[in-house]
Amino acid sequence: MGMTEQGLAGLANPVWAALHGGQRQLAQPLGAMRRYPPDVAPFAAVPEEGMPVPAGDLALLREDVFFVGAIPAVPPGWEVRELGGVTQMVYTGGAIAAPPREGVTLLDPLDPAMQELTDVAFPGYFRARTGTMGRYFGIFDQGRLVALSGERMDMGEAREVSAVCTRPGYMGRGYAALLVRHVMHAMQEDGITPMLHVGSGNARAIGIYEALGFIRVRQLRHARLVLPPP
Known part of the structure; x- marks a missing residue:
């Protein structure tokens, strides 16, 4: 691909x-x-x-x-x-193996918990109907959404992995990488190339995405x- x-x-x-x-x-x-x-x-x-x-x-x-x-x-x-x-990063690896489904939920596109969680990390970007732009996956702990990722911009050949967010206190458990793999796998099943945007100063996130097979394409x-x- x-x-x-x-x-x-x-x-x-x-x-x-x-x-x-x-x-x-x-x-x-x-x-x-x-x-x-x-x-x-x-x-x-x-x-x-x-x-x-x-x-x-x-x-x-x-x-x-x-x-x-x-x-x-x-x-x-x-x-x-x-x-x-x-x-801007684009996935250039091979097929993503189907990640484990246990503990991962396909979210209701209008679930207000998504906006509440993303407001912790990047307030103002996730709106009431952002969830309708694509598929969003989440992880819950005792009924509370603690990690999230999904699809945002759809350019045709490529779709954007977005809203990668983990609630404070739940970081370091591999939730972000697991959810991103779910999003990437869903895109590949549609014949679409995963891509994403990340703050250029966020070296930790860039390292995670590079480990998942994304390469840096350009600065925007x-x-x-x-x-x-x-």
């Missing part, structure tokens, strides 16, 4: 690729921009780096949005706040478009 050169090139602007690929039905137009519905994901995209976005298009926004890859140019009064780079900018004060 592997991606075509065109597919790999498209990952340089992943939100745009997803909103014109496997998740085109979710794309909301804002002039030349596209974004996910706010209750699905807080991401927006422009077709190319540095594309000027007029104030009239930006005025259609009702909340801050995030960009990954191509970052727009905005008029005075608007702020694009850099959040640090992300490393990550920024937040901040709405001006009312």
